[in-house]
Structures are given as C-alpha cells and as structure tokens.
Amino acid sequence: MTRTDDEPPEWAKERAREVMAAEESGEDGETEGADGEGDRDADGSDADDRVPDVPVETVDEAERLTRLARQTEDEAAAAFYRERRDELVKGHDYVPRLREDDDTLVLYPDEWMDDGTVQLDRIETTDRAVEVSLSGPGDADRYREIAAYNDAVADAVADTHGEPHADTARSFAAFMSNHYVRAVDDATPDVREEFREEYFPRNGWPTDEQLAVVDESLDVIEAVAADVDGPEES
Structure with a gap:
C-alpha cells in the first residue's frame, strides 16, 4: 500500500x-x-x-x-x-x-x-x-471505508448501466481498494492505465466486450461516483 x-x-x-x-x-x-x-x-x-x-x-x-x-x-x-x-x-x-x-x-x-x-x-x-x-488499526479502518464506497459505486453502475460496465466496475473497485486503498474516482491517469493494461487482463477475467469498451466503462464509473456519497477524507 x-x-x-x-x-x-x-x-x-x-x-x-x-x-x-x-x-x-x-x-x-x-x-x-x-x-x-x-x-x-x-x-x-x-x-x-x-x-x-x-x-x-x-x-x-x-x-x-x-x-x-x-x-x-x-x-x-x-x-x-x-x-x-x-x-x-x-x-x-x-x-x-x-x-x-x-x-x-x-x-x-x-x-x-x-x-x-x-x-x-x-x-x-x-x-x-x-x-x-x-x-495497523487506522489502515484497516480506512480500507473498510474505502472498499465499502467503491463497492457502492460498482453497485450503482450495475443499477444504472448494466453490463458490460457492471463487471468492469466491480473489478476496478477491487483494484482501487486492494492496490491503492483509494476511491475509484480518485484514480490518476497512470493508475487507470495500470488497471487497463495490467490488472484487468490478468485478474479481471474480462470478456471481449468488456475489453472493447473498458475506457468507456472507466468514464461511466467516474460519472456515477459523483452521485455516490464518498468516504470522508483521512
């Protein structure tokens, strides 16, 4: 971390x-x-x-x-x-x-x-x-808070946009929570590239359809996150 x-x-x-x-x-x-x-x-x-x-x-x-x-x-x-x-x-x-x-x-x-x-x-x-x-107790508490928020964003993507964006949102939520302990809408361009080029193909088990629209999915995730109550600043 x-x-x-x-x-x-x-x-x-x-x-x-x-x-x-x-x-x-x-x-x-x-x-x-x-x-x-x-x-x-x-x-x-x-x-x-x-x-x-x-x-x-x-x-x-x-x-x-x-x-x-x-x-x-x-x-x-x-x-x-x-x-x-x-x-x-x-x-x-x-x-x-x-x-x-x-x-x-x-x-x-x-x-x-x-x-x-x-x-x-x-x-x-x-x-x-x-x-x-x-x-460390502080890190554990922060992780749970971030992970809950990221999961909520993934659920919101599933509710509003469906597949294939929903599965990609779940993978991105896990990536941001476990890799960086950061909110999905706090990803830098380099972090998004790491997810798109390295993590997602290896660990997300994406379909061809997901891979074809992964950039669109990341934009959808960021847009949906704007309407989800975010975690408090640490």
Missing part, C-alpha cells in the same frame, strides 16, 4: 541522524573502528552506508504486494503477487518473511539467510532489517 502521509519512517530519521553524526566525526565522514581504519565491508564501502540497503519505494511496493496476496481469493493471483514481491526485494539482496505472531512483513538481508533461516551469527547490525506492520 502506498503511504499517503509525508512523515518519513523511523528508520529513515535514524539514518539521517547517523549521517549527520558521521559527517561531524571526521573530514571524510568515516567513523574509525578499533583499528583506526573505520568500519568497512569487504567491498570497501562504509558499513553505515548500508542501513538499510533497500529503498523506501521498494519497501512500500513489497508491502502493497503482500497485502494484495493476502486479500485476494484467487490462489493464482496471490502466488503472482508474492512472486513479484520476492523478485522485487531480491533485486536489492533482501528476502521477505512474514512474522505471524505480530503480523509484520520483515525484509532481511540475503546474506543473513541460510536455507530460508536467519543465522544470528551473521547479523552485524539489526538496523539493516526492515519491518512493516500489516495490521
């Missing part, structure tokens, strides 16, 4: 503090270890530059794909989302895991792992791991 606030995550603020401290500790920003050479990895890079190694955008996308996999009732779609997530974080040498006891997505550096298990003796600093809660 894409984060909608501007507040950086706690690890990012901590990283900023570390960078400032490192810049103040020496002319070249390196912190010296016991041997006076600084804490450097085998590849010659500062260890502090690796907290964590995975970009914020990748963390957000991994969270979004994880939520999609959990929410869909289609096992093939769920497997597809998990594979996309795994490949995404693998590109940054990380491995995703779900910690079920507190419902948290954890991204571990690949070098910590051996046969799917974290090796404690390989952990040089726990700050390199990334944790994302998947069950």
